[in-house]
Amino acid sequence: MALRMIGFDGDDTLWRSEDYFAQAQQTFEAIVAPYVELRGDALHERLYAVEKRNIAVFGYGVKGMALSMIETAIEITDARIAAADIHRIVQLAQSMLRHPVELLPGIREAVERVAARWPVVLITKGDLFHQEAKVRESGLADLFHRIEIVSEKDVATYARLLEEFGIDGADFAMVGNAMRSDIAPVIELGGHGVHIPYHLTWVHEREAQLADPSRLRTLENANALYDVLDEIERRMTATGT
Amino acid sequence: MALRMIGFDGDDTLWRSEDYFAQAQQTFEAIVAPYVELRGDALHERLYAVEKRNIAVFGYGVKGMALSMIETAIEITDARIAAADIHRIVQLAQSMLRHPVELLPGIREAVERVAARWPVVLITKGDLFHQEAKVRESGLADLFHRIEIVSEKDVATYARLLEEFGIDGADFAMVGNAMRSDIAPVIELGGHGVHIPYHLTWVHEREAQLADPSRLRTLENANALYDVLDEIERRMTATGT
Numbered sequence: 001m002a003l004r005m006i007g008f009d010g011d012d013t014l015w016r017s018e019d020y021f022a023q024a025q026q027t028f029e030a031i032v033a034p035y036v037e038l039r040g041d042a043l044h045e046r047l048y049a050v051e052k053r054n055i056a057v058f059g060y061g062v063k064g065m066a067l068s069m070i071e072t073a074i075e076i077t078d079a080r081i082a083a084a085d086i087h088r089i090v091q092l093a094q095s096m097l098r099h100p101v102e103l104l105p106g107i108r109e110a111v112e113r114v115a116a117r118w119p120v121v122l123i124t125k126g127d128l129f130h131q132e133a134k135v136r137e138s139g140l141a142d143l144f145h146r147i148e149i150v151s152e153k154d155v156a157t158y159a160r161l162l163e164e165f166g167i168d169g170a171d172f173a174m175v176g177n178a179m180r181s182d183i184a185p186v187i188e189l190g191g192h193g194v195h196i197p198y199h200l201t202w203v204h205e206r207e208a209q210l211a212d213p214s215r216l217r218t219l220e221n222a223n224a225l226y227d228v229l230d231e232i233e234r235r236m237t238a239t240g241t
Numbered sequence: 242m243a244l245r246m247i248g249f250d251g252d253d254t255l256w257r258s259e260d261y262f263a264q265a266q267q268t269f270e271a272i273v274a275p276y277v278e279l280r281g282d283a284l285h286e287r288l289y290a291v292e293k294r295n296i297a298v299f300g301y302g303v304k305g306m307a308l309s310m311i312e313t314a315i316e317i318t319d320a321r322i323a324a325a326d327i328h329r330i331v332q333l334a335q336s337m338l339r340h341p342v343e344l345l346p347g348i349r350e351a352v353e354r355v356a357a358r359w360p361v362v363l364i365t366k367g368d369l370f371h372q373e374a375k376v377r378e379s380g381l382a383d384l385f386h387r388i389e390i391v392s393e394k395d396v397a398t399y400a401r402l403l404e405e406f407g408i409d410g411a412d413f414a415m416v417g418n419a420m421r422s423d424i425a426p427v428i429e430l431g432g433h434g435v436h437i438p439y440h441l442t443w444v445h446e447r448e449a450q451l452a453d454p455s456r457l458r459t460l461e462n463a464n465a466l467y468d469v470l471d472e473i474e475r476r477m478t479a480t481g482t
Contacts, residue, residue, distance in 0.1 A: 057338040059370025063304035070311065071331050079324040083315045086327055090312050097298040128369040129300025129392045146405075151370045164387075 001240060003233045005167045006114055007186070008144075009153075009176030010124030010131060012198040014111070015138055016102045021065065022200055027092050028069050031085050035077040047072045059151055061127030066093035097130055101137040108140065110222035114229060115143040122147045123161065123174070125181060153181035155188050162189065170236075173229060175222075184208035187215050192232050196222060242481060244474045246408045247355055248427070249385075250394075250417030251365030251372060253439040255352070256379055257343045262306065263441055265333055269310050272329050276318040288313045300392055302368030307334035338371055342378040349381065351463035355470060356384040363388045364402065364415070366422060394422035396429050403430065411477075414470060416463075425449035428456050433473050437463060 011017035029043055038046065050072045051065065058064030069089050073081050114120055122144045124131050131149045135141050146165070150157050162169055169189035175196065176182025183193035188211045195218045210216060217228050252258035270284055279287065291313045292306065299305030310330050314322050355361055363385045365372050372390045376382050387406070391398050403410055410430030416437065417423025424434035429452045436459045451457060458469050 054335070057335050058304060063299060063308060067304060067307060067331055067334060070327065074324045074328045077324065079328065081324045083318065083320040083322045083324065083327065086311065086324065087315045087320065090308055093308060094295070094298050128390065132392050149369065151373050
């Protein structure tokens with residue numbers, strides 16, 4: 001009848017991420033522009049098709065993105081692209097991986113306030129090495145009881161983590177920007193979802209079916225996070241669930 | 242006064258890995274051979290220099306290797322390499338990531354026998370997505386109490402994991418092929434190392450200073466693993482440590 005743990009997503013919940021991927025797509029477009037007529041959505045669709053085909057081997061993250069961009073650039077130019085331009089794609093990946101972490105507005109205060117009342121964990125997806133670097137640089141690492149970097153955020157992953165934490169789904173709330181990865185699987189496990197949409201969301205993450213929409217809250221930003229979690233807990237107490 | 246947990250490394254301890262990296266280097270040599278005079282060790286040194294420079298951003302694993310190979314190929318050919326040949330490097334990465342897992346001889350029996358007596362954990366380094374795929378395909382996942390995929394296997398990482406497991410260093414033994422990653426940090430923490438050298442070891446992993454060489458055992462293969470762990474435990478009991 002109380003929340004026993006709060007999970008936070010990392011990318012685009014605590015810190016900016018998708019912006020850099022969007023910028024990288026623009027750089028990619030500039031790199032291939034001298035070779036092909038493809039622009040904008042038509043080009044992004046070609047890239048997305050390659051990324052989707054490769055995701056089963058590359059997983060998520062900047063390195064896989066770069067390899068898919070290189071493959072796309074070679075395919076759409078019929079291998080006419082110069083090696084120096086391919087090198088620019090490798091350098092794009094290096095610069096993304098070296099980019100300083102930019103916390104989203106109000107996040108530090110929001111996480112600190114929540115962490116003062118409930119144990120908080122970070123559950124983030126993607127490239128282990130890059131995610132660890134971001135956690136380290138974020139200055140938030142000490143607030144988190146546990147930091148879990150996983151390759152896929154689905155029902156099986158959350159079930160395994162909750163078992164390791166010794167927490168029932170019903171006593172867990174997850175805060176994140178992605179309905180598919182952060183919200184839907186936790187609600188499926190009987191937990192609570194606090195959705196803070198980001199202005200950009202990767203197409204892959206947008207769609208999700210909710211097992212029980214009544215356990216979803218949506219916020220514009222993290223400012224009201226503490227109050228919403230407090231309200232969820234008070235309703236749990238009131239209804240005896 | 243007893244071993245309370247046994248850790249296993251993954252790559253080149255449970256299953257083949259470095260062989261594929263060695264084969265990939267040969268393929269890389271064949272791809273760049275039409276462009277440059279560099280061969281063998283001289284070429285590998287150039288590649289290793291780029292890998293070393295990139296490791297702080299790319300971390301370990303096949304995707305970082307491929308991006309470093311692409312960068313090396315462009316550098317040593319003064320950007321003369323054809324896009325189609327760069328594509329062969331991307332395809333090399335894809336084929337490595339798709340390669341079926343090959344367990345080393347006797348490993349299944351050895352891990353099963355150890356797991357029947359002590360809780361066993363898998364502590365493996367590298368690309369999260371690829372390591373998870375290998376664990377899944379190995380058929381060994383169910384034997385392990387916990388599976389930890391980390392970006393660096395140093396004293397700090399082992400200290401954090403042992404704290405999470407609730408195990409003292411002195412009650413822990415780690416089995417692996419890499420002195421630097423598997424043995425030295427665990428011995429530093431007061432634990433025991435069982436070194437099973439592999440016929441190939443990445444140059445980066447060969448050197449290590451041991452805090453206490455008396456807590457190291459070296460085996461030719463996994464056949465005697467159970468007996469060696471049993472002997473370590475009997476000595477702990479005998480000496481009251």
